[in-house]
Amino acid sequence: MARTRANDFEEKQHGLLLTAANVFATQGMEKASMAQIAQEAGVSKSLLYHYYPSKDALIFEIIQSHLAILDKALEEADDPTLPPEDRLQTLVMTVLDSYRGADDQHKVQLNAGPALSDEQKSEIVAIERRIVRHFSNALKDIHPHLDTPDRPLLMPVTMSLFGMMNWVYMWFKEGGPISREDYAKVATTLILEGVKAVR
Numbered sequence: 001m002a003r004t005r006a007n008d009f010e011e012k013q014h015g016l017l018l019t020a021a022n023v024f025a026t027q028g029m030e031k032a033s034m035a036q037i038a039q040e041a042g043v044s045k046s047l048l049y050h051y052y053p054s055k056d057a058l059i060f061e062i063i064q065s066h067l068a069i070l071d072k073a074l075e076e077a078d079d080p081t082l083p084p085e086d087r088l089q090t091l092v093m094t095v096l097d098s099y100r101g102a103d104d105q106h107k108v109q110l111n112a113g114p115a116l117s118d119e120q121k122s123e124i125v126a127i128e129r130r131i132v133r134h135f136s137n138a139l140k141d142i143h144p145h146l147d148t149p150d151r152p153l154l155m156p157v158t159m160s161l162f163g164m165m166n167w168v169y170m171w172f173k174e175g176g177p178i179s180r181e182d183y184a185k186v187a188t189t190l191i192l193e194g195v196k197a198v199r
Helices: 009-027 034-041 045-051 055-077 084-098 103-111 118-142 154-166 180-195
Strands: none
Touching: 009 034, 009 045, 009 055, 009 103, 034 045, 034 055, 055 084, 055 103, 055 118, 084 118, 084 154, 084 180, 118 154, 118 180, 154 180
């Protein structure tokens, strides 16, 4: 007979994801084992497998849930009625704020490609494209010349901005000399001022 879900299933599931993300981020995808994750989480292997049938399924869920949270936050924050520069800076700040406390999940996302099936990769890519579209739309509103057939620079510029945001976890320190809000302004300014010289 199938086991029924406990009332705190989602809370326990989230806790397992956080623990697993930390194990994967510190030990690496291949070295980390389900037994090690179960031990770190203080649960039995059978309970872990009750939530996630395989290590690959666990990795996928870490990435999918991390991106889903970011996707929802951007959907709520994106306001096309704002002045274009303010709209872009708001989007940048939303990403940086979503990355707060999520370094482990972010590392898993950046390094777990080989562990995902083609179907899982397709689902992840679909979410990533929605996320990227918020930024490319905002940049196109500010600089329409980036999206011309003879000089298609919109995507390279958009992904350059993501390069600045995605590697923040490598150097950013909470309580350090620059805040997330400060860096949102810096990243936005670097892109918008730099684009002016791109032809």
